[in-house]
Amino acid sequence: MPSELSFERLRLECDPASVRCETTEDMTPLTGIVGQKRAVRALKFGLEIKDRGFNIYVSGFPGTGRTTVVKDFLEEKAKGEPIPHDWCYVNNFHDPYQPKGLKLPSGKGKEFREDMKNFVENARRATLRAFESEDYAKKREETIKSIKEEGSRLMIELNVKAQREGFFLQSTPMGLFVIPIIKDKPLSEQEFMALSPQLREEIQKRREGLDAELRNAMRQHREIDKKLNEEIQKLDREVILYAIGQLVADLKTKYKGFLEIATYLEDIQDDILKNIALFRGEQEARPSAPFPLQWAEEPSFRKYEVNLIVDNSSLNGAPVIIELNPTHQNLFGRIEKEARFGALTTDFTMIKSGSLHKANGGYLVIPIEDLLQNPFSYDSLKRSIKNEQIAIEEIGERMGFVAVKSLKPEPIPLKVKIVLIGSPILYQYLYSLDMEFNELFKVKADFDTTMDRTEENMQSYASFICTLCQKEGLKHLESSAVAKIVEHGSRLAEDQKKLSTRFAEIANIIREASFYASQEGSRYVTANHVKKTIEEKIYRSNLIQEKIRDMIERNILLISTTGEAVGQVNSLSVISLGDLTFGVPSRVTVSIGLGREGIVDIQREAQLGGRIHTKGVMILGGYLAEKYAHDKPLTLSARLVFEQSYDIVEGDSASSTELYAILSSLSGFPIKQSIAVTGSVNQKGEVQAIGGVNEKIEGFFEVCKAKVFTGQQGVIIPESNVQNLMLKEEIIEAVKGGSFHIYPVRTIDQGIEILTGAKAGSRRMDGTFEKGSINDRVDMSLKNMVDRLKEFPEFLVGKGK
CATH class of the missing domain: 3.40.50.300 (P-loop containing nucleotide triphosphate hydrolases)
Known part of the structure; x- marks a missing residue:
């Protein structure tokens, strides 16, 4: 029978001297990435x-x-x-629906945006000054006078010719009218119609001869008007080019080497020349109602703005x-x-x-x-x-x-x-x-979520604490408090040889411990503050855990921690609430009778068993066949169940527990209810490691405390999980005082001996087991089942069809 663990192996404590500081105030802040x-x-x-x-x-x-x-x-x-680079979007004057992107060196984007803003303002002022200048007014007047004189000469010549033909040219808003003259007097429409038909016909013929020249004259007059407009526009362009040309040239010089900006500035110049009226302040009047405020804006100039979308100047x-x-x-x-x-x-x-x-x-x-x-x-x-x-x-x-x-x-x-x-x-x-x-x-x-628990990494923990305290103004930790943080890091990692790299959770522990130290007026955070932080953190979240424990204490949930029972074992499982994981015991029972069904998982039949749990149960049949069915078939019907379990059962950590219940039921040896079990098993009977070993042990310990603490209670765990133990100090003291026991096992035979106090029994040369041992009793029970089943040949035949 394997010996129980000594208290020294239940938690790897950290010597405060190993962190090499009196307080984290003495440490160098952390640089780089840890672990x-x-x-x-x-x-x-x-x-x-x-x-x-x-x-x-x-x-x-x-x-x-x-x-x-x-x-x-x-x-x-x-x-x-x-x-x-900085990036800007500017107007695409050729297709406004596809704005162009401009790239400039860092800091130049903001400068270019301001330059363009100033350019528009300066261009407007320069344009207004240019068009309000006497020089422009004089040139414009001379241009108009020169071209209008040409038009006047044309009209005088036409009028003289019309008078020679006996007509007078009258200018109206509707155009030129040719009016006949008799005796130097223009005729009205009534007077013309009162003339004799011969005279009217003669006047009409002379008018038709004049109409061709009149049309030609009108064409020439339109050309003169067109020429006037073109000359005025040419003058305006020359003036505005003179006004903004140097501004554009200055920008081109400043942004020399940026071809896209040069092209953009040329497009702007062309657009200004097409929208001279806008810069002269002659934009079409806006309606005064019903939206005067909206129209008060000047969105037309927005097309010359620069939209700086990425500014890397800082x-x-x-x-x-x-x-x-x-x-x-x-x-x-x-x-x-x-x-x-x-x-x-x-x-x-x-x-x-x-x-x-x-x-x-x-x-x-x-x-x-x-x-x-x-x-x-x-x-x-x-x-x-x-x-x-x-x-x-x-x-x-x-x-x-x-x-x-x-x-x-x-x-x-x-x-x-x-x-x-x-x-x-x-x-x-x-x-x-x-x-x-x-x-x-x-x-x-x-x-990774863990790193090796080396002296170097423990120093890194202390440096991390130093950095956090300095950065957030927290109270620094004494070396004993740092040691407790290191131990808590191993607890989070579930490994004595590892430390957790979940620094966010470590940081929260330090913040809370600093708070408690401040409440007590302590200069530094001590080990007791860290312990209190962990305890309070658990207390804030363990309401459901306490209710389950209360139900066990009041026998609402049936868990025995004393006495013995055949085919009944205390299994251990974990419940995760997100911010808290805790262990709880569950009663596993088995009922065995004659049959060919083999091992029946009631959880699976009720669709309350997960796939991994089902696999674990099926392994049990493999173990029984491997150990006991070399000389006979297995003719049993064993029904396994987690009593008072109404939710999905998942995982194989209870497979060894279920196997112990089967062996107890077949052998008739009762199981000690004072000992709970966790661990998975393979078909060869080796007990394998499981997760949550600390929580499971602590969960059963708390239940034993709540019911009757006899000093005989304990837990069986896989031997490979010993390295994962980071138990609470209360359990360590209980083990040290001999009132609680933790047994590591490698095989099912070792575990059944602890649970029953009887010898498992090894196989002898003739294939049988030691007389009176557990394995012998199991083997004999299975043989008896085969013999008894032969009494029901019709059952065997039915199953064979």
């Missing part, structure tokens, strides 16, 4: 390689500091990298953007709209940038779970990575929901390193189901 060598190596590789598709997926569980670590790592690397290196809400608009930007007279309007000045624009030339960090929850975001991100450009688009237009024509800004070239942060399971899903994923995210950085 994630594999992830750091992968990150360095993924960030250094510049080939396409080598974006990074950071895999790990929440609380391991993935986002913080990646952010700090990227920011440190980005400091030494070049600052990316950066000291490459940008690092963390997008925690990766909606499509937040990632790719949007085109805003404004209401004017009941209609939605937009232009290039309403284009807003997204995270991809801001991170362009640097790094963009996105939580993958949030990305996948936002429609279109993931697909659009992949498209941008593949095409190496950022396209701002209306989702409604893509889906056909919006029929109104919208802007299609020129796509911006994309050069960014994408870092997705998510869980391992999401990585597996994406890698398996998305054929493009592994082509676009070729680097995986795995964040």
